[in-house]
Amino acid sequence: MTNIYKPFVMEIIKSFQETPDVKTFRLKFKNDEIAKNFSFKTGQFGEYTVFGVGETTFCISSSAFQKDYIECSFKKVGEVTTALERLDKGDEIGFRGPYGNWFEIDEWAGKNLVFVAGGIGLAPIRSCFLSCLAQREKYKDITMIYGARSVSDLVYKTQLNEWEKRDDIKTIYTVDPGGENSSWKGKIGFVPTILEKADPKPDNTVVITCGPPIMIKFVLKSLKKMNFEDEQIITTLEMKMKCGIGKCGRCNIGPYYVCKHGPVFSMAQIKDFPLEY
């Protein structure tokens, strides 16, 4: 039988401690056949099993064009992520996926892209960003605006540096006031403020944003001020999930299941959602 609830075993081939409570795992399928046939689209998510503890949901944070492995990043908050955090290179976890919809990166060809991320919200944005970079020639200007509470809360630090060095993309990094340290060279200020200062133009532009709800709320206000249309703003939502495939019945916002109709939504769609997320 095809068991839609049974995960595949993956091995952690590399582990990165991003911040004191955020970790990234690089994962590879144990079974070569499955590895060969596996593909996903950027923005999709998976269900990760810590054997003996349970399952948890988060996005795949690596590029969709990276065929050798996938990466996921998570913050230690609940039962499963706490157990997951204890694992390291060589350990095995279970993976089901990919599930949900994705960023339509091919439809954005010929456009300017502005990525706005806060905290761990960079994880889904990174997947999208890397996938776009993999076909850099398709797009016009690419801007990345990323902020975190403090310098130590910035994730993917090595990559942030690499991106900063590239001259075909524009990067703006910021930390909340008070979160800087003596060696911090980036900006100081909340993401929406920095976004307004960067002042991207709405013409032929798509904004992809993800972060804590409070940040999103003010980012949206700022974008409105800069005359962005709701259709131009894309985000990815989070709800509690168990099955990831539209069965267990908890991740709906109104009639929309985040696991099936989402997690990627345009602001035009979200505007019609009942306020329950």
Next chain:
Amino acid sequence: MEQILREKVKELLKQKTIDLFIGYSISDPDKNTYKPFFITDPRQVDKLTYNSYCFNNLALYLTKDELKNRYKKIGLLCKGCDARAVITLCQENQIERDSVYIIAVTCNGVYRDNQHYEKISKDNIADKCPGCKVTNPPASIADEIIEDAIKDDKDNPVNMQSPISVWWENFDKLPNETKWLYFKAEFDKCIKCYACRQVCPLCYCTICIADQNLPRFFSKSSDASGNAAWNIVRAYHLTGRCIGCGECERVCPVRIPLMKINKRMSQAVKEFFDYEGGLDKEAPPALVTFKNDDDENLFHG
């Protein structure tokens, strides 16, 4: 009595002494069922009713945030069980006595089910009722008493010996193994709908031990081990607190005899500490009070 009650509530609402009154109204006339009734408009008092089919323990609403935040002063119809719950909630600092206006009513016991009965008798009284000490709720807790005085009537079924105690007298003689098997089989039926918890006026924890996952104490699935754990943990949490309203057993969709457990635990507390829950607002609860002469046999089973 119903009429007096209605007048009283009308008056209280009109004078804004209370913002909300919780009593009973008929639910389904065909099935002879009654339900909790929330009333804020004095014009609605005619729907208020009270009789021996009014099973619910209304005290449970006092700890609900939705109501606490919305209504400053809540009027409550209290039969004995409800009054005992209110007393316990006061003892445990869960409610301010002043935020509640209590109309105490006499209760001759409630029926065991919703069939049509003429009068309460030993054949139709609920198992939890015989042996009840609060047919007239303790006057100390009431703001208002509507009495339907019960005379010391030997025939009144609440004066009978409790059938649950009778059952335990025999059951206690059995070997522990047999006793365990009996309850294990009962717990096996549990489907973890948590109605027992939700309906209990004393299960007011904001996050129940069953809902915690860091650490997780027992499995969420309704399997044998988790079921026994849940029901035993709940029994322990209620030991010395349970006021015997029997709501948990009434609502249980798989009919686990929870009152057998609760009554036995209460009996043990009575034997060891000479304490019964919910009778005296000022009394310190037995299981949070240490005395030098506490009977240690409790720990030897």
Next chain:
Amino acid sequence: MTELFKLSPFELNAWMDLLIAAGYPVFAPVFEEGTDKDNLYFKKIKKWNDADIGKLKTKRGPKELFFPINEDLFSYKYNGDGFTLEDPEIEYEPFIVAGLRPCDTAGLDVIDKLFSWDYKDEFYLKKREKAILIAFTCPYTDSSCFCTSVLGKYPYKDGSDIMLTQLKSKDYIVEILTEKGKKLLSHLNKVINPASKEDLKELKKELDNIDKSIKKIKIDKVKSWLENNFEDDYWKNCALECLSCGICTFVCPTCHCFDIIEDRNLDKITRRRTWDSCSFTDFTRMKVHQPRQEHFRRWRQRLMHKYYYYVNNFEVIACTGCGRCIESCPVGINIMTMLSEIDDKGKKLKAKA
């Protein structure tokens, strides 16, 4: 296909016993031992006489035969080198569920859609495929029944393979509705009488009587009101007495929400699913955020899910009007009353517009 036959109670008895003898597991309403007389459950029977077909009002409906309270999804072990995962060993074989009411079969039709939505849930669907459903038209209805308001004209036939109706004469009219059903009839190895014209008249009369005994409420404006009034004050006031227990969802024939958990044993760990309920606070609680903290939000979710969200996704109302939630509610909340109220609001809204 519809073929109609007539069976005497004696023949029905013999037929069912023959099916059991032929090796079919047969599930039918049985009283739970040692409890009150109203605790009927679907259980496997050894002979037809054990079944109680007097009222057919089972406490929880047939949902759990297909979607059990606990169901193992897979198990795993650590073998020193890595984890090995194993599917549960289940053999799916044909089985019969007899003594369903038409609304019971309707409930299964509702959740079929969800479990076959996109990803096919074979745990459920395989059992569905193997099941043969024998429904009985209601020998008993009461004030909590409102199936015709949701499902239309009595009886709802789409979900059954065979439907039986007992006439005044105590004989049964057997309607064979599917090929699966027809196959079962062949086990009764004797000539059976097709229903006569007279019988059909009687049948119609009987069905009309049942139809008449069921309460009718209007619900056609419910969805349109729900769609537009998520933030209405009605929600905050409608179910103040609700306790947030899970009974209504557990007895509901269409509620299908579940949780996925690990069951840890010494030799192996099992991943299983277990019924969950939208009225529980931890249903949507994440570590940092709980979108349905207040209790009215959870209530609203249940009603919205049944009469709006599900209809949007699957074009069917996730309610069959069986009335189980009304009967089991510890505080007497009546969904029929609520639906009528909402329908009235919907009408007024329309009148205004």
